[in-house]
Amino acid sequence: MSKPYDIIVIGGGILGLSSARHLLTHLPNLKIGIIEKGTSLAQQQTGNNSGVVHSGIYYRPGSLKAKFCVEGRNSMIEFCEKNEIPFDRCGKLIIATSPDELPRLNDLYERGIANGVEGLEKVGPERASEIEPHVTTIEALWSPATAIVDYNAVTNTYAEQFQEMGGDVHLETELLEIKKLSTGTVLETSQGIYETKHLINCAGLHSDRIAKLMGIELDLQIIPFRGEYYTLEKEYEYLVKGLIYPVPNPELPFLGVHFTRNIKGYVEAGPNAVLATAREGYRKRDFNLRDLSETLRFSGFWKVAFREWRIGLDEVNRSFRKSIFTKDLQKMIPTIESHHLKTGGAGVRAQAVRKDGSLIDDFVIEKSAEAVHVLNAPSPGATSSIEIGKYIADLARDTFNLN
Numbered sequence: 001m002s003k004p005y006d007i008i009v010i011g012g013g014i015l016g017l018s019s020a021r022h023l024l025t026h027l028p029n030l031k032i033g034i035i036e037k038g039t040s041l042a043q044q045q046t047g048n049n050s051g052v053v054h055s056g057i058y059y060r061p062g063s064l065k066a067k068f069c070v071e072g073r074n075s076m077i078e079f080c081e082k083n084e085i086p087f088d089r090c091g092k093l094i095i096a097t098s099p100d101e102l103p104r105l106n107d108l109y110e111r112g113i114a115n116g117v118e119g120l121e122k123v124g125p126e127r128a129s130e131i132e133p134h135v136t137t138i139e140a141l142w143s144p145a146t147a148i149v150d151y152n153a154v155t156n157t158y159a160e161q162f163q164e165m166g167g168d169v170h171l172e173t174e175l176l177e178i179k180k181l182s183t184g185t186v187l188e189t190s191q192g193i194y195e196t197k198h199l200i201n202c203a204g205l206h207s208d209r210i211a212k213l214m215g216i217e218l219d220l221q222i223i224p225f226r227g228e229y230y231t232l233e234k235e236y237e238y239l240v241k242g243l244i245y246p247v248p249n250p251e252l253p254f255l256g257v258h259f260t261r262n263i264k265g266y267v268e269a270g271p272n273a274v275l276a277t278a279r280e281g282y283r284k285r286d287f288n289l290r291d292l293s294e295t296l297r298f299s300g301f302w303k304v305a306f307r308e309w310r311i312g313l314d315e316v317n318r319s320f321r322k323s324i325f326t327k328d329l330q331k332m333i334p335t336i337e338s339h340h341l342k343t344g345g346a347g348v349r350a351q352a353v354r355k356d357g358s359l360i361d362d363f364v365i366e367k368s369a370e371a372v373h374v375l376n377a378p379s380p381g382a383t384s385s386i387e388i389g390k391y392i393a394d395l396a397r398d399t400f401n402l403n
């Protein structure tokens with residue numbers, strides 16, 4: 001067996017790569033490897049998201065999300081400029097379509113201002129229709145700093161830089177078992193045994209399982225929520241110039257179905273949020289007995305289900321009936337019709353839920369003597385990836401005494 005690693009990062013998504021890259025930048029003598037079970041990087045959440053570089057409007061001031069997103073937006077744009085990764089500062093309009101949404105729109109404005117979101121302003125219907133000519137609104141928030149990017153390209157650039165500094169990326173290598181020894185940790189993978197002194201768990205939809213494999217007691221579990229998208233037919237793409245979002249339900253960690261212009265030019269509408277019957281359940285028919293039975297045996301899931309059953313049913317209804325999805329979109333753009341939309345892709349969110357039934361809103365990053373675990377990294381995790389990577393690298397350096 002070759003020399004043991006100082007650190008192995010589990011998961012080749014945007015957070016695993018960002019953390020590994022930061023560690024090697026500051027501690028170049030470490031031997032660091034990434035193991036990823038997919039055939040390429042970023043095949044899960046990172047490669048199936050909306051591609052938005054959020055500006056930091058939604059998040060509770062003082063939360064990790066607020067801090068990492070506002071700083072992360074700037075560092076992401078700087079990184080893209082420096083590495084010639086295409087991005088577009090197309091801006092985002094959050095639109096209120098009924099008077100009862102106005103207090104929540106105002107709350108969002110105050111949060112955005114408290115978080116220091118650049119250029120955020122309240123706009124009336126006239127200004128809103130100059131920005132997005134096809135929307136209908138009574139009042140809106142305009143965030144000119146919000147941008148779009150391809151997070152696959154960002155992840156691959158992190159990976160190139162990590163490998164140039166001497167880091168190893170092992171694809172098609174699934175972590176199966178972890179054994180602790182007095183000298184370190186042995187990882188049994190689908191490609192054989194790896195030895196490492198420390199671990200960083202960035203396994204996204206499977207991060208709770210990896211933590212449990214290390215004997216960590218958790219008060220939470222990952223519940224997978226699929227988000228389905230439609231794509232606007234080419235001849236109707238003119239209806240959306242940038243990003244158009246509804247006022248979200250403040251009780252839920254999801255932003256509501258929205259229109260997103262993709263950096264490749266097409267326009268997506270979505271994602272909704274339906275319980276997935278498999279952690280990697282990208283299609284309605286995907287089913288995994290272990291995943292589903294784990295969800296159904298988890299008390300936190302039933303507490304969410306009893307509390308939010310009405311919203312859950314609406315989401316399922318919208319998932320199966322395009323006419324209902326279209327109706328929601330028509331609240332924002334009344335001229336959208338069902339035949340303007342074709343079925344698009346889907347992403348699955350790793351949403352951590354506590355045993356008491358709370359849907360965890362903020363990022364959760366925990367440490368133990370030998371490991372750092374990312375246990376909740378929903379949106380804006382990709383936007384914040386550089387800042388989260390720095391935070392994890394600092395935490396690992398201090399916890400593992402790497403100086």
Ligand SMILES: Cc1cc2nc3c(=O)[nH]c(=O)nc-3n(C[C@H](O)[C@H](O)[C@H](O)COP(=O)(O)OP(=O)(O)OC[C@H]3O[C@@H](n4cnc5c(N)ncnc54)[C@H](O)[C@@H]3O)c2cc1C
Pocket residue numbers: 010011012013014015016035036037038041042043044045046047048049050051052053054173174175176202203204205206227271346347348349350374377378379380381382383384
């Ligand atoms: C539908 C959707 C829309 C979103 N939109 C946005 C957005 O517009 N802007 C934004 O900032 N954020 C957005 N997000 C959030 C963002 O995508 C995530 O925060 C981010 O991708 C998390 O990255 P990650 O590296 O933690 O997870 P992932 O990208 O899921 O990576 C985890 C990796 O671990 C690997 N893995 C798991 N188990 C094992 C194992 N046992 N062995 C080896 N490898 C393993 C997986 O294969 C995977 O590649 C969105 C998320 C979703 C799902």
